[in-house]
Amino acid sequence: xxxxxxxxxxxxxxxxxxxxxxxxxxxxxxxxxxxxxxxxxxxxxxxxxxxxxxxxxxxxxxxxxxxxxxxxxxxxxxxxxxxxxxxxxxxxxxxxxxxxxxxxxxxx
Amino acid sequence: xxxxxxxxxxxxxxxxxxxxxxxxxxxxxxxxxxxxxxxxxxxxxxxxxxxxxxxxxxxxxxxxxxxxxxxxxxxxxxxxxxxxxxxxxxxxxxxxxxxxxxxxxxxxxxxxxxxxxxxxxxx
Numbered sequence: 001x002x003x004x005x006x007x008x009x010x011x012x013x014x015x016x017x018x019x020x021x022x023x024x025x026x027x028x029x030x031x032x033x034x035x036x037x038x039x040x041x042x043x044x045x046x047x048x049x050x051x052x053x054x055x056x057x058x059x060x061x062x063x064x065x066x067x068x069x070x071x072x073x074x075x076x077x078x079x080x081x082x083x084x085x086x087x088x089x090x091x092x093x094x095x096x097x098x099x100x101x102x103x104x105x106x107x108x
Numbered sequence: 109x110x111x112x113x114x115x116x117x118x119x120x121x122x123x124x125x126x127x128x129x130x131x132x133x134x135x136x137x138x139x140x141x142x143x144x145x146x147x148x149x150x151x152x153x154x155x156x157x158x159x160x161x162x163x164x165x166x167x168x169x170x171x172x173x174x175x176x177x178x179x180x181x182x183x184x185x186x187x188x189x190x191x192x193x194x195x196x197x198x199x200x201x202x203x204x205x206x207x208x209x210x211x212x213x214x215x216x217x218x219x220x221x222x223x224x225x226x227x228x229x230x231x
Contacts, residue, residue, distance in 0.1 A: 001171060033217040035155075042204060042221040043155065049211065054219065086155050094214030095147065095168060097157035 002091040004100035016031060021102045022087030025068055031068040032070035033088045033106040034063055036081075037102075041085065047072065074105070082107040110134035112144075112205050112222035119228050120195050126227060130188040130205030134220075137163050137183045140194055143208030144188040145218055146179065148201040156201075160215060161188060168215065197229045 004024040012018040022032060032050050035043035043052055047063035049068060059076045070089075074081055087100040116128035128146070135142055143162040149155050159179040160168040169177050178191045188205060203225055206218035 005210050022130045030214060031211055031217075035218075037155075042224055043157075043218075044221075045217060048209075048217050048219070086219060088155075090215040094212075096171065097147075097160065097168075097215045099147075099155040099157060 002096070002098050004087055004089060004098055006085075006087060006100040006103045009104045009106065012077050012108055013108045014079060015076055018077050018105055020072045020074075020085050020087075020105065021069055022089075022100050023058070023069045024089065024098070024100075026067065026092040026098075027068045027070055027089055029070070030090045030093060030094060032063065032065060034061075034072045035086045035088065037084045037086065038082075046085075057080070077105075077107055077108050081105060110207055110220040112207060112220060114203060114205050114222045114225040116203075116225060116227065118226060119230065121231050122196055122229060124195050126190075126192045126195050126199070128190045128192075128203055128205075128225065128227075130190070130222060132186050132188070132205075132207070135207065136186070137161075137181050137188070139163055141210065143210055143216070144181070145206050145208045146188075146190045147204045147206060147218070148199075149204070150198075150201040153201075158192075158203075159190060160206075162210065181211075195229045200227065200229045204228045 050065040126140040128223040145160040146158040207220040
């Protein structure tokens, strides 16, 4: 089965830049989407179609894509950004949804 | 404003069938380009996609769970129902439904989520 690989954890100090990667073969032809999930809450979409940002999401959240790796970048990290982040895409045919294993962002 | 809410049993016994209902507002499943999906999350673990249904009754299932899942829609009631057979303790999880936006015919993404409902499988 198709998989998306994320680092289990990323740590940054407030004000620094956090980069969370997600890799998978099908990312070369399928869009990626990122979700933020805080404890006890439902996920929230923070980027879509690799680099688009939904309304209401702060500009410090941005997405990029290069080959089979996509990256969520959070510039000027704030304490409130501490959360789990999940990438999501589709298999190479576009038929099935796939989530990455999640990355816990810790703000030191 | 789009909202979704999951409902169903909080406790099921092993081997039983789970039936969950997603009741939504702010959109219609009769509108082209609209879908609803189910995603679950075991305690402390990652999100796992289960199933999707679109306005045109196109249905998609996780390959690993396909034999146990059925997704249907009741358009007039603004509801989507997911059934999962032969429940096991490993199926204990929070189950979410979400509004799906397909992209160029692919599975797309989820832009609005319900609050989730915790289902525990135990005898």
